[in-house]
Amino acid sequence: MSPQERKSEKLIAIFQALIDLMRIKEVNSISITELTRKAGVSRTYYYKNFTTFDDIISEFEMLSIIRYLRCLPSHGQLKFSTLMEHYFQLSLNNIVSQVTLLRAGKEQVLIRSFVTTYQYLLQNNLLIASSKNSRIDDKYWADFIAGAVINTSLSWLQAGTRETPKYMGQKLATFLELT
Structure with a gap:
């Protein structure tokens, strides 16, 4: 898998995890740890690529x-x-x-x-x-x-x-x- 495909795969995973969490709770009550754990990505990945949801x-x-x-x-x-x-x-x-x-x-x-x-x-x-x-x-x-x-x-x-x-x-x- 190319680096670009891996990057897209991680993005899709974290987005889907965010949507799944948003379906059951308020967005302001979702933690970075909870999101990254659900997405199967590291907190480092989140902080390196995003500032906000x-x-x-x-x-x-x-x-x-x-x-x-x-x-x-x-x-x-x-x-x-x-x-x-x-x-x-x-x-x-x-x-x-x-x-x-x-x-x-x-x-x-x-x-x-x-x-x-x-x-x-x-x-x-x-x-x-x-x-x-x-x-x-x-x-x-x-x-x-x-x-x-x-x-x-x-x-x-x-x-x-x-x-x-x-x-x-x-x-x-x-x-x-x-x-």
């Missing part, structure tokens, strides 16, 4: 998003609805952790991760710009999109995911006039 969540979300980006269609630019369809599928695949993070008040960590990804896609010209929407150049647009997407995604998850990820992707594209 939010750092674990952020790192895991970025790993998930990198994997997500690799699953996107690789032919040219993406429509916003396609991007959203894949995002909603990712959310559905991670429903337990997403809802746990919401209940723990950690949606801002999800929003920051989404902003980073969205800005990357825009900067690398991987999204098709809508002729109807010139707002994408506004410095607050990524924050607005992230809040809208994350809040809609979390509401959808809590409501039981009755609609398909494709339907939700199209709905968001319509809401945001990015069709």
